[in-house]
Amino acid sequence: MSIPHRRLNDPRELNALAHPVRMAIVELLSISGPLTATELADRLDETPANCSWHLRKLAQYGFVEEAEGGKGRQRPWQVPGLGFRWDTEHGTASIEERRAAQALSDVMMGRAMERLREANRRAPKEPEEWREAQTGSEMVAWLTADELKEMNEAVGAVLRRYIERLTDPAQRPPGARLCEFVAWGVPTYFPGVEPT
Structure with missing residues (x-):
């Protein structure tokens, strides 16, 4: 199966996604399926109002959409597809696009490094089979x-x-x-x- 990547090339799209809370929302919706702003807030240690604001910003660029079921504050949100790609080749990308793409890459890599540090902190408490299975x-x-x-x-x-x-x-x-x-x-x- 190929991954249904969405190609990003508009600096406004890249900048909209290059925010730690927005990236966390997209990640959670991709992994957990539809969630409400309140459910996201509980998982992200944010306020529901802040998550709602970020959801609206993500929806503005098509990164999330309302899922079926629920109304008002209880409406769930979902991602319309998985994965993103963006071009940063110097010959094809504008300066603004390269800067926005670099900002998005930095947020994504920073989040991955935070998860690695968390996994390393928790490793001593993991069952032996999981400690032996993980590596770097x-x-x-x-x-x-x-x-x-x-x-x-x-x-x-x-x-x-x-x-x-x-x-x-x-x-x-x-x-x-x-x-x-x-x-x-x-x-x-x-x-x-x-x-x-």
Whole structure:
């Protein structure tokens, strides 16, 4: 199954999403399904009024929509699809788009790093099977542009292997837990190390 990405290229869209509370709302709706502003507020330690304001801002750009059922303050919200992509290539993106895309990337990566730190804090209390299953890795390698692209595509394919389980609880085996993988493959820069 391919992920139904939404391609973002308007700096206003990128900036609307580049806010920690809004990103948290989109993440929770993607993982948990429809929730009300009050339910979101309880999970995010925010006020319902603040969550409502952020939901309206997200809805303005089509990141969330009202779900069926409920009225007024009890109306649930949902995401219309999963995943986002944006271009930041210098040749195709405007300066404003690159800045907005970088801000969004920083928010997303910051949230992922916060979750990693939380997982590391909780690791000693996890059952042994889960402590043994989790890992982290980091590496550098000399690659051509074609090899880097191939590796990123291979990692992406592995990461998408269980994507259906996110939206279809019936596919989750007993004992499954929500897990997170963060990967990037980019040229890296070390002082005094030049490309060959």
